Amino acid sequence: MKKIIIADDEHKILMSLEYSFKKNGYDVYIARDGMEVLDFLKTMVPDVILLDIMMPNLDGYSTLDLIKQDEKLKDTKVIFLSAKNNPRDIEKGLEMGADAYVTKPYSIKKLMQQIEEMF
């Protein structure tokens, strides 16, 4: 069973993602901001992390930075999920080392397929 951390500060967005990934057989961990993601990473190594960029306390960019420094997370795929959709932002996200950059609003089905293809 693949483990996935989903981080977003919008409760309603989290809700639908949690439902869909659970249904597709993922072990889902829900985080409200970057700090909560880091808390999970202390005890586990997920296969995928879905990261919103604009989050309180610790934003997506900073969270990714910290993930990239962690040797044991080198196989973890990180995907940005953001409403920031201009090319500058996408480029920046990918340059920082994200495996994919998905803009909001997205199709859950396609997102799921994209993740499947990564493995």
Added chain:
Amino acid sequence: MNSFALFFVVLFYLALLFLVAHLAEKRRSKRWINNPYIYALSLAVYCTAWTYYGSIGVAATSGLNYLPIYIGPIMIIPAWIYINTRIVRISRVNKISSLADFISLRYGNSRSLSAIITIVCLLAIVPYIGLQIKAISETFHLVTETPMSKDILTDNATFVVVLIALFSSYYGTRYVDASEKRLGIISAIALESFLKLFFIIILGFFVIYFAFDGFSDIYEKASKFEDFKEKNTFNGIEGAMNWMVLCMISATAICILPRQFHTAIVENRQEKHIRTAIWFFPLYLLIFTVFIFPIAWGGRLIFDGQKVNPEFYSILIPQHFDNTLITVLVFLGGLSSCISMIIISAITLSIMLSNNLIIPYGLLGKLKSESEEQNTRSITNIRKFSIFALIIMAFAFYKYFILKTSLDSVGLISFVVIAQLAPAFFGALFWRRGSYKGAVTGLIAGLVICYFGLIIPQYYFSYNQEFKGVIRDMYDAFGFFTIPYLGRIPQIFFWSMLVNTSLFTIVSVSSKGNYRERNFAELYVDIDKYIQNHENAFIWRGTAYISDIQNILERFLGKSKTEQALRIFNLKYSIDSKTETADSRFIKFSENLLAGRIGTASAKILIEGVTKEDKISLKEVLNILEESQENISLNKKLTEQSEELQKLSDDLRTANESLIIKDRQKDDFLDSVAHELRTPITAIRSAGEILADDDEIPFDIKQEFLNNIVTESDRLSEIINDILYLDKLQHGEISLHIQENNIIETYKKALNPLLHLIQQKNIHLSEVNLLNQFIFEYDEARMIQLFQNIWGNALKFTEEQGTIQTKLFEKDQKLIITIFNTGKHIPEEDLEMIFDKFYQSKNQNILKPTGSGLGLAISKKIVQAHGGSIKAENSGLGVTFTISIPGKIKKENTHEVEHH
């Protein structure tokens, strides 16, 4: 004193002058050289041996008549600030290097007029130089108490003269360009001026306090002379008339004497030096006059009854008291006066002689075909030789003609002869119609009168003693014109000036001037208009090639200097360097380049030789000049307009910059809007997707997703409404309905819909009302919105069981509302930015807005529309928002409010 000893003193003194001249030349920019006092002192070249010795003689023998020589200049010098400033400008732009150039250029750059003026100056000044030599020679023998030697070659005075001649010809011709400044010479002259004043002051004190017991002692004793009273008054109207005419002669002389023109105009380095000179120089003259009186009368008292020449009282007095030091100092002072006059006069005369007589009438053809080096050498040699020859000529003149004449009369005759140039000179400055013909006619007539009235009697008498026959008859015939109460010199001055000025005026008015005259007339009279672009004011039409002119220029300036000058010219008028034909500006520019070296007239002749000028009628010239006047005023207008345009374009740039900033802000705003819209859309889309695809979805979850769709749709429309509302507020499309309202009522109306939420979050709500009255002017609907926005914001950041406190009070006639909530502090640097649109969503460390993210921005706009202000502060355990509204506060009965 021993003759050799004095000779060595003179030698030593001349060496000192050499040294000063040399140092000044080497350190041109030093302050002790380049200052207005050097200029002002150099003007004192006016005070010659005449002042030092002659005036004392006059004071002793004919009383107050010594004064006009100083009073005349003192009267006219203040006008220099206007007159000389203009002459300096005219001379600068036209590269004028002498009086002859200045006058003849104005009257059509005429070679013949410049030659006539040169001859007049030579005739007037050479005897005057002779006079100085006479003074040197006589005082030399007086001090050494030796008889004058008949043999020139064994006379010590001869050697002194030769030395001076060598000094002047060496330092006077350092530059081939005569309009260059001769700092060395001028500094030496200034030093001499200082010394001669200093020495006469010493002598003055010596006479007053050593020879006598103070000034009153001299006065008391002198007043016992029978003629004392007569000598120290004007002697009625007749005396006063003479006196006045003498003042006029001197006033004219101080402006026109070639040496004065040279020091005041050609050697003027900065216009502002004139400002110093107009008070300093008169002061200098006044000090001189103050000491002449006691020396003259002291001399008379000491030598009463003895047969001595009163002109030499200043040397005889210290000698009488056996004071060798003061005797020698006075001699040196007198020598200084003579030397400075001789040097400057010789230099300026040599420039005129070479530039206005020898070169244009003989040497031009030769110069035209020689190399630059050869020409520079020739011109310098001509000048060197001229200076030397002039001084020697003057020496000869003294030896053979004026041995017996007094210093005073020769000087005055020179003044009157030079004064003949006055009508043309002043006419050049102020009168456009003055013409060449008028100037020449007046000048020649005036000279003829001077010749017969002054020169013949003066020198004929001194040489032949008596004259008879035809000439006698002629003089008798003219006796008719004699004005009985005027002296001989004032008489001739009066008649010659009257005839001269009248003819100048009449001939000028009745004859048509040549176009070139008229051209320069404009340039002279309106110099201030043309000072920046005088080349434009020169009118010339014809065919000329730059290469031909360049060829001429190279012969006088050399190749590199010519090329440099051309570059400057092309740069100044932005002319393409490949241009082949020369225009009027280039003609004038080239003439100027040559003018300093060979004089304006020769420069014109040389340029004429390689160009073909078309005749222009006077009418055309006037038209062109008028046009150029218009052009100048048009130019001024254009400049003004371009300044206006510049200002406008600056304004536009600023406006554009602010537009760019606004545009960027708009982009950012749109970006933010899109971002804000995407979040609820994502939630709606996801919920919809799941509902559509998933058939097995449990009922309660399905219900939740459906609910999400509804709330997020509401959120979407709220955002859209707020954006539009804010936009309208920003553009002033929402008008405020300002009325008198009760603030407590409004407060309650605003609070009601939120009570439920507040209770839900278990927040303690309190209010503090410190108002004395409750009626204020505001738009109630907006005020409700304002309250709700701030409270909404507070609710979001207040933890459960926190506190929200609203306080109302008045301060400085303003309604103040503070809303405090417990909760996290806002970072200090963000305190102002929280009122920006979508601030929260841009700031990643703050919780996402539940509303549109525009609440605070709208609040700020509402407050501003009421003319108030809003700010946020961190305070204690939370954050305080302070709103201040300047309501026109209406006092109302408190009971009534309570009733409400």
